[in-house]
Amino acid sequence: MQGLANWVSRLGGYRIPILAATAGRLKQLRADEDRVTARDLAAAVLRDPLMTLSVLRFSQSRLRARQPIEITTVEHAIMMHGVGPFFRQFDQPLVLEDVLAQHPEALTGARAVISRAYQAALTARHFSALRHDMETEEVTIAALLHDLSEMLMWCTIPEVTLQLERMLACHPGLRSAAAQRVVLGFSLAELQLALAHQWRLPQLLQRLMDDAHSDHARVQTVRYSVALARHSAHGWHDAALPDDYKGLEKVVGLPPDQVRRALRQCVLQAARNWRAYGVQPAASWIPMLPGTWPAQASRHVVRSDIAREAMLVRCLDQLGSGHTGEGMARAFVAVAFYALEHALGLRRIWMGLCNPRTRRVEPAHVLMLDGGLLPGELSFEAGDGTMFDRLREKSQALWYRPDQTGKLKSLLPPSLRDRLGERSFYAMGLHGNGLPDAILFADTGAASDALDETGYNAFKTIALSLSRALQKARS
Numbered sequence: 001m002q003g004l005a006n007w008v009s010r011l012g013g014y015r016i017p018i019l020a021a022t023a024g025r026l027k028q029l030r031a032d033e034d035r036v037t038a039r040d041l042a043a044a045v046l047r048d049p050l051m052t053l054s055v056l057r058f059s060q061s062r063l064r065a066r067q068p069i070e071i072t073t074v075e076h077a078i079m080m081h082g083v084g085p086f087f088r089q090f091d092q093p094l095v096l097e098d099v100l101a102q103h104p105e106a107l108t109g110a111r112a113v114i115s116r117a118y119q120a121a122l123t124a125r126h127f128s129a130l131r132h133d134m135e136t137e138e139v140t141i142a143a144l145l146h147d148l149s150e151m152l153m154w155c156t157i158p159e160v161t162l163q164l165e166r167m168l169a170c171h172p173g174l175r176s177a178a179a180q181r182v183v184l185g186f187s188l189a190e191l192q193l194a195l196a197h198q199w200r201l202p203q204l205l206q207r208l209m210d211d212a213h214s215d216h217a218r219v220q221t222v223r224y225s226v227a228l229a230r231h232s233a234h235g236w237h238d239a240a241l242p243d244d245y246k247g248l249e250k251v252v253g254l255p256p257d258q259v260r261r262a263l264r265q266c267v268l269q270a271a272r273n274w275r276a277y278g279v280q281p282a283a284s285w286i287p288m289l290p291g292t293w294p295a296q297a298s299r300h301v302v303r304s305d306i307a308r309e310a311m312l313v314r315c316l317d318q319l320g321s322g323h324t325g326e327g328m329a330r331a332f333v334a335v336a337f338y339a340l341e342h343a344l345g346l347r348r349i350w351m352g353l354c355n356p357r358t359r360r361v362e363p364a365h366v367l368m369l370d371g372g373l374l375p376g377e378l379s380f381e382a383g384d385g386t387m388f389d390r391l392r393e394k395s396q397a398l399w400y401r402p403d404q405t406g407k408l409k410s411l412l413p414p415s416l417r418d419r420l421g422e423r424s425f426y427a428m429g430l431h432g433n434g435l436p437d438a439i440l441f442a443d444t445g446a447a448s449d450a451l452d453e454t455g456y457n458a459f460k461t462i463a464l465s466l467s468r469a470l471q472k473a474r475s
Helices: 004-012 020-030 038-045 049-062 074-081 083-089 104-130 136-145 148-156 158-170 176-184 188-198 203-209 217-231 241-252 256-271 305-319 328-343 387-394 402-411 414-420 453-474
Strands: 348-355 360-368 397-400 425-432 435-443
Touching: 004 148, 004 188, 020 038, 038 049, 038 074, 038 083, 049 074, 049 083, 049 104, 049 136, 049 148, 074 083, 074 136, 104 136, 104 148, 104 158, 104 217, 104 241, 104 256, 136 203, 136 217, 148 158, 148 188, 158 176, 158 305, 158 328, 176 188, 176 305, 176 328, 188 203, 203 217, 217 241, 241 256, 305 328, 305 453, 328 348, 328 360, 328 453, 360 387, 360 435, 387 397, 387 402, 387 425, 387 435, 397 402, 397 453, 425 453, 435 453
Parallel strands: none
Antiparallel strands: 348 360, 348 435, 397 425, 425 435
């Protein structure tokens, strides 16, 4: 796990890729270079946050140390340095689709963040105009670059970024910053601000991109535009969207129906450019249907034994990071579940915690990728003497195998003997501060019983590491 300073140094001189669609558009414009204006180029650049960053970095690198005025817009930057130098600088761009050609999942993830950023930028521009802002492009660029560090993570460490995405998808209450600190050692917001400083991006843009300055209306416009794009990316059912609506209503001082109508226009406008990003735009979910939305399907990826081993080592390193603070316990559980699913191939994972009031061990964290078992069915009374209770009391581990440990079938709760008694599973008790605290259960679900000694040892290692991490987080 590299520290923040190492990542800032690593990305400080990183050659940033751009979308293939952007590279194609720039090639078309260069064919007519004599008649192309800075505004024409800015229109193409502002559809791609990676290209926008590249232009701003290029501009800042050519400014004199005592430049009296910050260049905060793309059009101004191109006008300042000239159309010809612009084309020469970006004559042979690095293309994102080529960089991630061997990581199709990561390419989809990067495109999704870029698509969100474009929608956020259009929303910020529209609501900035509604506020009669003197310079809407500054707000537009701030929204476009707000999640820049996430895009760069997809480009540089796709496997780790996939892990973060999966953890957040499987654990709805998990805070993004907590997950990022456990997995990376720092939050993406911290990385973003450090990179902005390293690249000498204009101070005004840095302030607009920093949620810590949310007492300013322009920062609030950026913040809520970005949040709305994120929360609507997979449908209009997210529980956080009403707060986003209220935030924008307060910023512009308009009634709810007018804000919703303006948002619809922004989302539809963003969808018109969806082919450049290759991902499903938020507008495709309109109309906004009420009710509970189905969970996002898991993408099944076949990985080699070497890749699984590397993933396991990485997750154990994350569990041993020793982070404490709000939300860290849930982040550690998410890391452990990710390792069990992706490094060991387990499909039904259940962690039960003892309720001190009812003395009942109830589901606290669950990932059921296959059916046939409901989370509540694994609950049990503390002290009932069943298999899971005995494991919890002694913090022991068990690899249940019908052919070798079938005599233990009678210790399973009666309701589970038929469904679990004839298939293999792993289970282990976890202790917190020396006391029986939880139990972890996992099996392969609908897949064939492919549990083995290697997987069992890895399961125990993950469970022990999780137990230690939770004790540190709670302390």
